[in-house]
Amino acid sequence: MTTAVKEPTKTAVMKALVYHGPGKRAWEDKPKAAVKDPTDAVVRITTSTICGTDLHIMKGDVPTVTDGRILGHEGVGLVESVGSSVQNFKVGDRVLVSCITSCGKCDYCKRGMFSHCRNGGWILGNLIDGTQAEYVRIPHADNSLYKAPEGVPEEALVMLSDIFPTGFECGVLNGTVKPGDKVAIVGSGPIGLAALLTAQFYSPALLILIDRDDNRLQVSRSFGATHTINYEKENVAERIQQLTGEGVDVAIEAVGVPSSIDTCQAIIAPGGHIANIGVHGKPVEFHLEKLWDRNITLTTRLVDTVTTPMLLKVLRSGKLDARKMGTHNFALSDVMKAYDTFGNAAKEKALKVVLKA
């Protein structure tokens, strides 16, 4: 006869993409994400992706991200467990994870500035563990998750975690794109392309995309750009004068380097709006000596994701083809390879890489 031996309690583990300082990352075991606070939900990730910002982190540009952090702030998955005070979601719900976590209750949230939530903001894959993992803990789940609409493929839905709200809110809305406007978008990466697609909600007359990557410029044309300019081959200011006469009504900056803000200032028409989206690490020159009398408006913004419910409706209606942003597919467990591909975007002709669990 055998006596039952009590096994030592094992901590559940999961696989995750972990940052170990600049240039160092690994797909390794971590304790499985679990509910900590009553307002948390744990999501089992079924689709995730990598952001340009994750590459900034890998270069060591984002000092708030420390050794041991699981990266990723974009994802779709199934609710695995919920805290006792979560009201809007239950186990098994298919959900979109917002890149911005927000309590919905603080003064900033009440003003629609979820990005500056006093109890959240951009924390996923930054101050807390993120979505490039088998499971993720989402604080303030009621306000930070969205029910997945029926019939929308996950590889389209995941583009609404970050890039579409960002291109739309920071670029199109802040730039106040209107019917008939002449619009230039500087940078045709995923964010610039998301601005390009959502600017078309408003029927601008001209949509001019500027980049040096001929493949991305070609993609821009297929996504609705009326003109493209390769800034390494053509003089941007001269070409814009030819196309517009006086300059553009809206210049959307979607790069994050000083020269792209210089471009916006050189091509803006009187009364125009310059909408910055890029994350900048260096000071830029602001040419007030040229712009003081031109009645221009310059805006900056960290994405608030307040337009996510609206974008979900457009996505469900079939009027936004978000799926075409995904150019490469990988298994989530191949995320290390996916980083290599995404890190060589020009050579690999990559826009977004889709990671499937």
Ligand SMILES: NC(=O)c1ccc[n+]([C@@H]2O[C@H](COP(=O)([O-])OP(=O)(O)OC[C@H]3O[C@@H](n4cnc5c(N)ncnc54)[C@H](O)[C@@H]3O)[C@@H](O)[C@H]2O)c1
């Ligand atoms: N404000 C926000 O809330 C927010 C949110 C997400 C991302 N971002 C930022 O938006 C920016 C764009 O993101 P992405 O993922 O599309 O980046 P990306 O690096 O994939 O794309 C940038 C594109 O700009 C082009 N480029 C480089 N220098 C240029 C120049 N001088 N003029 C014109 N084009 C130039 C590159 O060839 C590339 O195609 C990044 O800085 C990212 O960190 C901001």
Ligand SMILES: [Zn+2]
């Ligand atoms: Zn991002």
Ligand SMILES: [Zn+2]
């Ligand atoms: Zn808040």
